Amino acid sequence: MTEENLKSNYKQHSCNLSLLKDRNREFCNEIRKVSRNQVLSRKRFPKKEDDPHQGELSDFNIEKVKEVTKLIKRPSSNTQSQLHYLRLAFSYSQDFVDAFLDIDNSVYTLVGYLTGNDSTLQLEASWCITNMSANDHKKMLFVVKSTAPYLITYLESGSELLINQSAWALGNMAADDAECRVLLKEQGVVKPLVDLVKKKNYSGALQASLFALCNMARSPELVISELFDSAIPNTLIEILNNLTTDLNIIGELAWLLSYMTMDENHCLVFVEKGILPCLVHWLCKVRPHQQEYLFAVTPLLRDLGNIIGIKSISNLSSIFTLENGSLLETLNNFLFSNKRHLIKECLWVLANIFACNFDLKNYIESVKLLIPNISRHLLSAYEIKKEAAICMCNIISYDKEVGALAATKETIQHFIDFLTVPSNELKFIALHFFELLIKQGGEGEKIFSALDGPSYLEGLECSESDKVRNKAIFLLETFYENENEDPSLDHV
Secondary structure (H helix, E strand, O other): OHEEEEEOOOHHHHOOOOHHHHHHHHHHHHHOHHHHHHHHOOOOOOOOOOOOOOOHHHHHHHHHHHHHHHOOOOOOOHHHHHHHHHHHHHHHOHHHHHHHHHOOHHHHHHHHHHHOOOOHHHHHHHHHHHHOOOOOOHHHHHHHHHHHHHHHHHHHOOHHHHHHHHHHHHHHHHHOOOOHHHEEEEEEEEHHHHHHHHOOOOOHHHHHHHHHHHHHHOOHHHHHHHHHHOOOOHHHHHHHHOOOOOOHHHHHHHHHHHHOOOOHHHHHHHHOHHHHHHHHHHOOOOOOOOOOOHHHHHHHHHHHHHHOOOOOOOOOOHHHHHHOHHHHHHHHHHHOOOHHHHHHHHHHHHHHHHOOOOOOOOHHHHHHHHHHHHHHHOOOOOHHHHHHHHHHHHOOOOOOOHHHHHHHHHHHHHHHHHHOOOOHHHHHHHHHHHHHHHHHOOHHHHHHOOOOHHHHHHOOOOOOOOOHHHHHHHHHHHOOOOOOOOOOOOOO
């Protein structure tokens, strides 16, 4: 087969764009096989806003913690202040938790106050357990075994303060590791937490119970089925539809949804219940000056990205008409954030948008603004750079008009530069980008050749990475094998 025939198979007029996008989606999913870690800590130290005695770190030391731990073994008029001292100490350092646990029977002493008749001491003890479990220490499983059964019981108590503190403590325990989540599941933590959410009490109880359920959902196989069987999706949608819901609650709920929308069938359930207008509303409503901005936006982006990434869901194009068609503009604004993980989540959502068959003709001006801002992140930190590169791969394969917007000299040069970096992952993404670029044809292919792109491919023929080497050889043999040969020669 001659070079011209070989290359004509990949020109725009003969390229099956639908097939090309499907292959590109598979490629991007492969790149993202590694689990995307959460960017915010899933443990919390709840603070009492009106507490005048928060204390400074200099007020605490290991010897004093040990001394106070011994003192609380004998109830006295000072027990409340002593428990208060301990729970504040636990919020400052894991070392203070370890010092407390070094004292024999210290946890059982706390359990005694937790199960006692003095409601004030009961609350202080539960707060100590909350802050203790917000730290990472080797004895966490022992703490869970010793205290969780009582905390789970108190989720159904009549004291809102005790309910809140118990839910926070259980949420911190669930955030520790899978073994703790298994134990909590066996102890029956899910149902009372679900019941609390269903009550929709827009106070601390709702936020704390969502927090605890979210951390339980970090082991999806343990709880997700039970959550759907409990019909909690209806409640979550109702909370999202309440436009006066506090952003802290929206944030906790969105983190929970990030686990509940990992499965295609579960995404379909939420889409049918009308989740998309809710997500777009809250994304477009939140403003950078709001204190809860970052906490709420990050999981909302992840939820939207999870749903858009499901190929079988139809009629997703409606998201672009919501909130007066401001979604793309909102996403563009997120790209200017000074928070890396927010930019990364935003690029992931955009990559999923351009991987789908959305009709963006009515929003082409917004797309024109987006693409340069995506491209500039090809110079950002590694993880952001990778997301931006994947996003550009999806853009270049979207359609001829949109792809041409991405095929600029500057962008192509950035991808050529990737071929010289140590990361084989970035090299492979760049090679994939060039394959898409060449198959699309047009000015992009000419720019690549003018920038001496093929010679960079030749430099990868001896790459230590099998994937990179094989991809480079494939591109050279497919598109450039006969370029330097005398066309007058007859080949057998």
